[in-house]
Amino acid sequence: MRRNYSDIAIAEAVAILACAALLAHLPASVTIVPGLGLFAAVGYVWSEVFVSPAAGGLERAAVAIALALMVPIFGGLGLYAAGIPLHRPAWAGLLAVVTLAGAVVVLTTRRRRDEGARRKPRPRRWSAWHAAAFGAAAVIAAGAVGLAVVSANAQKYPGYTQLWLSPLQNKPLTASLGVTNEQGSTTQYRLVLRRKGRVSATWNLTLTNGQTWQRTVAITDKYSIVANLYRLPDLTHPYRNVSNGA
């Protein structure tokens, strides 16, 4: 009896192409589909090893997905134990190798298994109305998620401005002094730095929404250093303030 191995060949082709795409460092928009295909290939091939051809479609799909999820768990531990960093080449190589190994096992075992036991797919009897209903459901569900994304992006939050004076890591006598404007629009500030109560420096800042201004300043714990940020035109009340605590 002639056997059909086209499914395994397709899975292998997907795995090899996905690996090639990943190793070629193609952009993420390109690698999403082959990356998902790589997961699907490894799950499918190994489900062919474990699940009888007579099993139902849902059971086969469930086992395939579960196996696809298991491979990184066991493989990741193995790679880690071997001292291989778990970055893209390692994951891609792991999935491709396990897919190839699964194909070899399928090719050896499928001969022994009863091909006749494989369930013949029953012809679908979907009417056009049913197909339209499923299609409409998918569109509405996608619309619901789209609505959520749009409304979450449009949700209004109070604007804010960040001011900081924090010692730089590994440079204790130097600090980062910075301002970020998240008020929702371009905002004018005046930043006044005082040492021992005397004005040491003044900056007039005009920051667009999301813009950050940053300087490195010398600090000490011997005397007080205070930075007051005023939001123009109010120069009386500091809008934000930070200090070194001395």
Place this chain on the structure above:
Amino acid sequence: MTVVDRTSEWQSAAREHSAPRPPRRQPGAAAPAVLESRLPVSVVTLIAAIGVFVASAAYTAGRMGYASSPWADRAYWLGQALVVAPVALRLLSRRSLVPSATATLIVVLTVAEYLLKICYSPLGFTFTDELLHWRGTVNLVQTGKLFTANYGLPISPRYPGLEEVTSALISVTGLPVFAAGLIVSGLAHLLFICLLYLIFSHVSQSHRVGGIAILVYSGTPTLDSFDSMFVYETLALAFLGLGVLAAWRAATGPTSGERIRWFVLALLAIFATVITHHVTSYMLVGSLVLVTVASVLSRARHTAFMVGALAIISAAAVASWVIFIAPGTLSYFRPTVEGLMQGISALQSGGSSHAPSTSAAPLGNQVLEGIAVLLITALLPLGWWRVWQRDRRQPWMLAMAIGSLGWFAALALRVGTPDGQEIAGRTATYVYIPVSFITGLALIRLVSVARVRRWDAAAIAVAVMGMLTLVFDGLANGWPPYWERLPGPHQVAGFERSVGPQEIATARWTLTALGPGNRFAADIGIYPLLTGYGDQNPLQDVGYLYTSPRYTVSIARAARAQVVQYVLVDRRLSQSLPASGTYFPGDTTGYSQPIPIADLNKFNRVRGVARVYDSGDIVIYDLQGAQDAP
């Protein structure tokens, strides 16, 4: 092997009991055809999609400032009813239902609820545990190493399954962590439900019982939250499901080759569960032991041998993992176990366990909870009777019946022990598995009884209402809690509603400016963001730093003892009481009024305390120079 489908048996039993009784069939005459439903699965799917859209619109109303509006709340529940009711009606009706249609219905129900979870937080993770696993995944992606520190959930790096899968997906697709996390958790959740359906269907030999049991299981308070979030339990549950299904197949497979393959698959599922989540692996061991005991009781030697072997191997795997890889698991669970033991001993001695109020939820939620508890408690004996009458020699049925006794243990835990509400809530995921199966058996039997069948439509309507009650109870008393049912503006010391741009920016700033792993005092609202986006080490029991008008010597000593490096003060704590009931993690103080602003501002006057960050609502103080300040 040939699996007898008893679905038709239910339907023919129903026909036999119908009134007026039809004339006896002549031998050889064809059985009367079961009527086709007027509600096709495609239409159910369409209605469910509309339900998702309506509930999403309610979320949108919440974001637009109508989170407290009664009509927005009603729109949410209308959406949920549109999702659940048609599925329940189709499953409970005695009209024709093929296995693929049942499977489609449970997939529709699960996917619809998962889409609603996405609609709640469509731009990023907002729930505490999801943010903790977000951090674990980012650590793995960035370092390429397992077992790196996760300050918010120190035990999770020792159970790295979820992070490994997500990291692999991110690496091979280039997807961001949020998208990859949604895919992994969504797939795992759907996989768990499908595997549970397969188990129920195989054990009962009826896809309709399987479908109704899944419908009952949808009433689990944690199902649409903790069990579908981007957390390690979600993935481990899928492996638990596969482990149990594979054990069933290994015990009942038609050929030795098939039994061996399923046995190997069961082993893989067991090991994957052990690596992924502690509690789920213990529950898997417990499930296998339970089936073994039931097999011994029902004298099913082959099943006892196969499943017993799996139970021993799984117990050994769990013990080995805890001893050699995750020894911190014991200390992680010690407080929970000690609290549980104290509660149980208090109950046994007849004293008070000082159990907290079972629920602080609104009256409506409590009534719903009470009705659901009564419904399940009333249906369970009927299910047990059904098992005793017909299947007491079937080990898996017997195991389900014995396992469903856990319902009463969970009820006792809930009302009788400290933290019982929390523990009972988290164990519901596992307890509801046998409970929903037995309840499903009872329900399908009930609607088929002759006297009930005389009022066919009314009986189905009552059953659908009962199902709606169970599912709505799970949603109302599950997560998110009632006070953040809809997304909306910031809430003081809440959970999802405490996550906003300012809090996220502050958390990110701490990582950029201060580096990872600093010991932070913070309120419960920003706590998960500090651990997630900030990679900081927020501390428990820090309320004393915020609730006094002066920074006294004793406070300074306590802060030094805790090695507090930074104090994050959210000045909004002075504006309202905490939405979650407490301002600070680990704090059990009952607050009757907001914290005075002077108490929060006191750090400005402490010599040596640097004010390193100010974003208006949020200020961060560096306490490291304040050791001799008072």
